[in-house]
Amino acid sequence: MKGVLGLMCNKAKVGLLLLMLSMVGCNTLKKVEDDEFLLTKNTLYADDKKVKNDDIESLIAQKPNSSLLGYPLRLNLYNLAKENPDSSFQNWLHRKEKREKRLNKLLSQKQVNRLKESFVVKGASDFFKRIGEAPVVIDTSLTQKSVDRLKGYYNSKGYFNNSGTYTIAPAKRKKRAEIDYKISLGKPFLIDTIQKNISSPELDSIYIHTKDQSLVKNGDQFDLANFNRERERLTSLFRNSGVYNFQESSINYDIQRDTSQVANDQLMDVQLNIQNPRTANDSTATDNEYRVHRLKKINIYADYLFGSDSDSLKSLDYENYTIFYYNKLKYKPKALTDAIFFEKDSVYRDLDRIRTYRQITNLNTFKYPNIEFIPDTTRAQLISNIYLAPRQKYSLNLDFDVTHSNIQEVGTAFSATVITRNVFGGAETLNISARGSIGLLSDRNPSLSNEAFTSELGGDINITFPRIWLPFNTEKIIPYYMLPQSRFLIGTNFQKNIGLDKQSFNSVLSYNWSPSISLKHNIELLNVEFVRNVNPDNFYNVYQNTFSNLDEIADQFENDPQYASFFNTPDNAADPIQLNIPSGANNFAQAVLNNEIPVTPEERSEVNSIEERRQRLTENNLIFASNYTFTKNNKLNINDNDFYQFRVKLESAGNLLSLLEDVVPYNKNDNDQLLVFGVPFSQYFKTELDFVKHWEVSDSKVLAFRSFFGLAVPYGNSESIPFVRSYFAGGSNDNRAWNAYELGPGSTQNVNDFNEANLKIALNVEYRFPIAGDVKGAFFADAGNIWNVFDNEDNPDAIFSGFDSLGDIALGTGLGLRYDFTYFVFRLDVGFKTYNPALEQSKRWFSGYNLSDAVFNIGINYPF
Template sequence: MRGSLRLLSNWTKIGLLLLILIVAGCNTLKKVGEDELLLTKNSIYVDEEKVTDSDIRSLIYQKPNSNVLGYPLRLNLYNLAKENPDSSFQDWLHRKEKREKRLNNFLSKKQVNRLQESFVVKGASDFLKRIGEAPVVIDTALSQKSVNRLEAYYRSKGYFNNSGSYDIVEGKRKKRAELDYKLNLGKPFIIDTVQKNITSPELDSVYDASSDLTLVKKGDQFDLANFNLERERLTTLFRNSGVYNFQESSISYDILRDTTQLADDQLMDVKLNIKKFRSATDSSDVNSPYRIHRLKKINIYADYLIGGGTDSLKSMEYDNYTIFYKDKLRYNPKALTDAIFFQKDSIYRDLDRIRTYRQITNLNTFKYPNIEFIPDTTQAQLISNIYLAPRPKFSLNLNFDVTHSNIQQVGTAFSTSVITRNVFGGAETLNISARGSIGLLSDAAAFSDEPFTSELGGDVNITFPRIWFPFNTEKIIPYYMLPQSRLSAGTNFQQNVGLDKQSLNSVLSYNWSPTIQLKHNVELLNVEFVRNTNQGNFYNVYRNSYRSLDNIADAFEEDPQFADFFEEVDNEDDPFRLSIPDGANGFVEAVLNNQVPLDEEERSEVNRIEERRQRLTENNLIFASNYTFFKNSRVDINDNNFYQFRVKLEGAGNLLSLLSNVVPYNKNDRDQLLVFSVPFSQYLKTEVDFIRHWDVDDSKVIAFRTFLGLAVPYGNSDNIPFVRSYFGGGSNDNRAWNAYELGPGKTDNLNDFNEANLKLAMNVEYRFPIAGDVKGAFFADAGNIWNVFDDEDNPDAIFNGFSSLADIALGTGIGLRYDFTYFVFRLDTGFKTYDPSKEGSNRWFSGYNLKSAVFNIGINYPF
């Protein structure tokens, strides 16, 4: 592994050197004509005040070439491309009299022609042009179009008589210039009165009932954006008030004033017009006014085939719905009607239509539904036909992955799952999955003589599209919130990974989403049993603990009464060491029984090692419940201005502790209550995770994340189970440290699986485009883990208030990413900027070089 890092480091240096040589040889003005000026900057001045608003600046047609830290990388890549590679090749080919003839004899004439189209001759230039960026030279026609666009923007804000211009400001450097856009706004127009002309009496009544919510008000400055928002508000209002066919194009506004004439008051009257419904098939103006419609009949086609007929289907009436089916109804009628939010004789609401689409999709039993409305215009009634095309009853998924981690040099993983839909007739989904992996251990993680790791596991998961609970929860969590209940059970076996583990787990959970941005999840029962099957491997895995213990035992390796604890090894400096596990465990037992003369500090160190061994090798029974609240303001995948907020609360062992008052439990020698001969864990845990993204400019994004997690043991536990504890480092945490290498606190336990029960992390990343689908990032990761409120007594690992914040580690670095559209491949290089495990000034920049860098490979962004 170290050899690979050295090789990667050398190649990185060579790559940087080549990049510097290429960049140094580039001429930014190479493809800028003699009479042209390269645009270097745009400035906008409104009433002599500089504008920095990114939305307004985006109105300018021509923008300077993009840059990476002030350097126009894409422009210089473009400049490296040859303008006419075909002509250059022909010139080279005929520069010497016999060159073409010799090449034809050596390659053949056909291959010489192909050489002209090759990547070396033509493809390289095409590639550089594709990922590069042509020089942006000032075009006065586009500059005037930018002025016109800016004037139009401010007219939409009520400045109807504004005027604009632009100036070309040539700089001191040749063939470069800036553009200054200047606008004089004048006085804005103010809305004086709002009149209305609504042709439908029913719509007029609905409008009057919500007039207090209007976004176009007397006394407000004219703003076209408010008029557009008001049109959207009214369209939503009418469509949720029974007008199923209302069209936004029916709404218009008239300005009842000549805005070209200036006046002292600058007041204006506006009129709201809502016209009659205009049919797409009728261009005349004799259509009837909009009316409020009610649902006369609702039909559900449960076995609909696209293009198939419906005459041969059977039908049944259920709760004012008519359900059509073929041969036999395979679904519980209530499961179908609960997903429909229209009710007979109720007014039409567009909100009910959207909720119906979402809930039917949530059933995971049907394809995307088709909902049809047939109007009876004479009575203002609707017939709704809901067509449900079933998904296949069974589906099979297979996955295969190649993995790499700090433990495995390389590994392969496979998984398969069988999905069965509509198991009990109520749109339930049963998922039976199996997974397995095998990998080659890295040299640093060789825990045994076996060089391979393996893992095998499986799960059974059933999902109900409702809250599965003894009491009716529909009033608290209605179906439009997409409720789901999940019951799962699974097992997992690990071989030659740490202490080797066998785990059994079972979960009963509920989740629902009041809105698209808001989600709740409750795990009423989360039961996990973890059994360490190779406890004797502790000192092979946790090498730092072993080295500390072996160093203490060195003083007694020649004492005959302790000879059984040692074995001879091929090492001139230290020919004897404690054997694993018998010698190490025997020496610890002798120390704790006062059979080995040690000073107080060494005895405390041995006691700490033994306590850690017991904690990490003991089996765990976790009987927990938790609640997670998640909010995401992101609108879509292209939204780069959003935040995510997650809070999780978890408690474990409380129910078992209460039952101990009724059912007598056995106890171990540490006075812990036992269930199935295993002490159950008891703790409270909370996590807060906040992510914020800012869209800076031109696809540049600043991403920020902060995380705080704390788990406090009490009652039946003195510490937190390993599977519920925190670790630091890794590709999604502090990238200057490998996973499990950081902390706790200021300790330096290299090669150990370091964990603790308190974690603080902060990350910030500046993401920017480089060329095409290649992106770059600069990042800074801060944070650490500590022990608190548990049985750890090493002061270097314990959080002691604000003074411990000095132990926050800082890693900085650079990342490269390639966007494959569906996922992002990520390579991050992290440097230890501040290392709390070192002393004094050595904490800063001691590992700030490529040799000490940590390379992380990941899929998608870390936050």
């Protein structure tokens, strides 16, 4: 009987599935007429060879409807919309004789008229049309247009005698068809000789010196793209060689052969023409010749206001520049002239103009500048007027956020920043910021906190100089066009009822510069941070997993009278007996390590590990570091989906303090560590490599990849890395199948509440695709882990011991939904533990691959 019922259920499921598929199929063709074909596929052939090239395929005017995993989601959403919702509503309203009268009596006639504009009647259809996609029905006029585009493309590649056709092939499924485009190329034309006809002698002289750099060369196949790039190269060359007014339209090429005639050699002669500038009165070349101009005078108008009276301006001559200003000059002359890359009597260069725009904008003191050039055509000289409109001297920024985390049930954060520009007259920018937050603890356990709220208060003073602030001149090494900046920051932060109630003080002196748009260097000469744990006795309340491990070892001694002082006396007999916090736990651990309590070697080793961790996380830290970061990013703009980014960082801490030991003798603690202000300073070397690459697979579909490697090695005065400089794994921007601090180290399984280590490897890959409108989706795979290496960790499961330890790399996979708000992206990712190295070998794969074990991550913008 059960078998019969099971068979009937299976048949019912199959029938339901077939019914759903049938409904989907009908919905797909809902708005395709009987004499029309839904386009399902385009195939392009060039000389019978299939072409797979996104740039060429983009020339095809009609493309099949987009799909999600093979399902035309946007098409079916569009089909849910009614074609004429107004007519449908009127038909429904008058279908029954008294319906309109009853509705008018119930709602009023005015409200009934509004019903047809409501979301239910019309708004829903408009919504589905907006996020959906109309069916792509084959239109032969657009198909022929595609053929003409393809012929034009191959014509631009030298196949001047190509021909094209198309074939519409009905598919096996009804009202569907594919289109095959076939282009017969023929033999391409080659460039034989290149002649020149340059009207201006000065341009001719400039061209001759760079002729070997031409992108149009003898023997090359004709390619219109190379001719366009050569026009751009020549335009840039001339405008950077003094010809300030050169126009790209002055350059054209003549092909000196009838390309419609097929010949055996298929060779062509090309003539480069560079004409004189045109005027409004004469559309042809005039007697005016392009000439090399030099800068006769450079005027800088500080505090410029549009429409103001220039007669009341005062002037100041400074290093071949003339500065005009009102009443009193608010800026140091050198601060203004250092931002100008034009020099008197020098040849005009367009590059100098671009650099001047960038540097003035980078000062953050002026609005986007206006640069004017007044020519003296008789002497080929220029007068440059640079108008600088100041920004407001003071501005205020306010931010307010609502947050949620595993520590806080709900929290509010606020910040305020006062910006003061041109503080000392040298275009310096001073930022004074204050921030604070208050939150409700998610765990109200009285032993964890005396209060139910967390609080944080901090502030920074940050001043930026538009130059390298050093006692010696660095202009020859780092010229001003590299946008050099020096930054000095001092700040503090106070936390209450978060962790051990930390207080931190930090100070940074850094320099950065950008040789080009894609390159950036940053040196933090001094990065000093002091971290003080206000409430170290709260360690076992905060790190409760660590306490549970210690208390489990102590359970065997809880009924022994000689150890009674280590344990509490519960008020309720049903409550468990536990170690007192902090004295009982600390004294028990110390007694075990002093061999005063008999435990197994394994238990003693675990107690030793717990005690070392307690000391490391409760000790105060003094970090006196320097670091260098190099970043290269070839992303052109926000819409560029095909780019890479590379970052390398080197950091060293404690070396300067260690070298000063012979000059200023330090005190030492019981562990023979050198102390500064009573605190052992950290000493380590740290390196990080981060590489990100994006590939645009097709229109709006992106494959993103990231790899990260980080290693911090303690030495000298340290046996481990400070917690604030160590690595963790998991979280919304890392391995999304684990929560932050949950993964690792190595194959250990959540031994600690906050797992961290000094070696990290992370690999991430994500496929991003559009779903409907601003809603996008992603599939991702995150791999990586953290390990201990070269420090005082003695748990072999947590230590990276060689290539065998790569077997501890965890793998998480999942999917995500994103909503694009243009300025930022809201992200929801669901991660599943695909390979968990913390489990037994036989249970590592897919044991956590279910919804109950899934990790949900909410984030802003893409993780990489």
